[in-house]
Amino acid sequence: MVLSGIKIIELAGLAPGPLCGMILADFGAKVVRVDRTRIMTTVDVQGRGKRSIALDLKKPEGAEVLKKLCIQSDVLIEPFRKGVMEKLSLGPKDLLQQNSKLIYARLTGFGQNGRHASKAGHDINFISLAGLLSNFGRKGENPCAPVNLLGDFAGGGLMCAMGIILALFERTHSGKGQVIDASMVEGAAYCSSWLWKSQKLSLMDKPRGENILDSGAPFYETYKTSDGKYMAVGALEPQFYDRLIEGLGLNSSELPPQMSLSDWPELKRIFTKIFASKSQAVWCKIFDNIDACVTPVLSLQEASRYPHNQDRGSFITDEDGQVSPRPAPHLSRTPACVSLARDPKVGEHTEAVLMEYGFTREQINALQCAEVIELNGPKAKL
Numbered sequence: 001m002v003l004s005g006i007k008i009i010e011l012a013g014l015a016p017g018p019l020c021g022m023i024l025a026d027f028g029a030k031v032v033r034v035d036r037t038r039i040m041t042t043v044d045v046q047g048r049g050k051r052s053i054a055l056d057l058k059k060p061e062g063a064e065v066l067k068k069l070c071i072q073s074d075v076l077i078e079p080f081r082k083g084v085m086e087k088l089s090l091g092p093k094d095l096l097q098q099n100s101k102l103i104y105a106r107l108t109g110f111g112q113n114g115r116h117a118s119k120a121g122h123d124i125n126f127i128s129l130a131g132l133l134s135n136f137g138r139k140g141e142n143p144c145a146p147v148n149l150l151g152d153f154a155g156g157g158l159m160c161a162m163g164i165i166l167a168l169f170e171r172t173h174s175g176k177g178q179v180i181d182a183s184m185v186e187g188a189a190y191c192s193s194w195l196w197k198s199q200k201l202s203l204m205d206k207p208r209g210e211n212i213l214d215s216g217a218p219f220y221e222t223y224k225t226s227d228g229k230y231m232a233v234g235a236l237e238p239q240f241y242d243r244l245i246e247g248l249g250l251n252s253s254e255l256p257p258q259m260s261l262s263d264w265p266e267l268k269r270i271f272t273k274i275f276a277s278k279s280q281a282v283w284c285k286i287f288d289n290i291d292a293c294v295t296p297v298l299s300l301q302e303a304s305r306y307p308h309n310q311d312r313g314s315f316i317t318d319e320d321g322q323v324s325p326r327p328a329p330h331l332s333r334t335p336a337c338v339s340l341a342r343d344p345k346v347g348e349h350t351e352a353v354l355m356e357y358g359f360t361r362e363q364i365n366a367l368q369c370a371e372v373i374e375l376n377g378p379k380a381k382l
């Protein structure tokens, strides 16, 4: 696997850091998640392929343990707001001094400088300041966040993983680590470069809900079917639009032209009425054989059972029976080799990991007695 041999320390966070660590683990890195002590469970639902140690970083001995782990690792992912790591004497200066090859990834909302750098925030705040949230939602309605996909995951976890991979690549030439300042405001904005640059093309320059891709256009919209489900229509180009009209059983000579903006509301009414006359399954049968960019809107469960996705094995089931997406993209020679084991429990691997990093049993016992670490898993085999 591409990242075989790469050792990553991930300090436990809420959502973006865990995705970043999971991607790297899926592609072969050895990821150790550092959980807090005295917590019953983790909120990390993206623990696939990771091991967990429970370590109290507030205790000086705990910070020393982390330093020792980082000396022997390639990457540290830290998800706290600016200044938290420095307060623990675990900032980049402290750690890079001991391991100049370390890649120190700082995944925050607002970045390491600027007036909001020390403020707390969540996905919705980051995408609001990136100028993006103002674009989501229907005409006349309040902006509505696309769950926490854009800030936390596209702009956060994924961008941070890209930064780490870039830094690992660069390190093969320079032999040096570096600090990655991954701000979710900037990551989300960067992912959305098309939106910024398409203003010039008059594609997305009208108010929210009146543009071609934001529910303004009748041919890029969802429609309710007779059984209360939905179809997604993405018939943007004229050739696909013609086939949409054909599939709906309409006659284009009796309709206004596709790009007549003033007629979009009327076209939407017509399409809405027709889609409501048949069930989703019937529309699927019709549009399965027509190249019109029309697809069913599926729930997560339906997506994993959808024939095309089954053809490609796009979803996997772990040993707990939990279904999730398999890693993407596919690499032909060195594909991801995903773990099907259940996610790690907090502190399940403390002993095994510490021994692997050179701690003796006596040292581990002492750390345990001082409540610096917790051992919640099976004993390591010596």
Ligand SMILES: C[C@H](CCC[C@@H](C)[C@H]1CC[C@H]2[C@@H]3[C@H](O)C[C@@H]4C[C@H](O)CC[C@]4(C)[C@H]3C[C@H](O)[C@]12C)C(=O)SCCNC(=O)CCNC(=O)[C@H](O)C(C)(C)COP(=O)(O)OP(=O)(O)OC[C@H]1O[C@@H](n2cnc3c(N)ncnc32)[C@H](O)[C@@H]1OP(=O)(O)O
Pocket: 011, 013, 014, 015, 016, 034, 035, 036, 037, 041, 042, 043, 055, 056, 057, 058, 079, 080, 081, 084, 087, 088, 107, 108, 109, 110, 119, 120, 121, 122, 123, 124, 148, 152
């Ligand atoms: C929208 C998403 C988030 C979605 C997540 C939700 C699904 C979940 C969020 C809350 C969960 C619920 C909650 O946990 C309560 C229940 C728990 C139960 O187990 C399950 C049910 C729950 C109801 C649970 C359910 C769900 O899981 C939730 C609803 C996002 O946007 S995620 C992106 C967030 N933003 C960022 O990542 C940006 C950068 N980070 C930050 O801005 C802040 O870290 C953040 C996230 C705002 C948190 O701020 P906070 O003040 O709490 O932390 P920091 O200032 O960063 O400091 C961290 C302190 O912790 C100390 N520390 C860290 N590790 C250790 C350790 N190993 N040992 C000791 N101490 C440690 C660290 O030193 C800091 O201490 P100080 O404050 O003293 O400096």
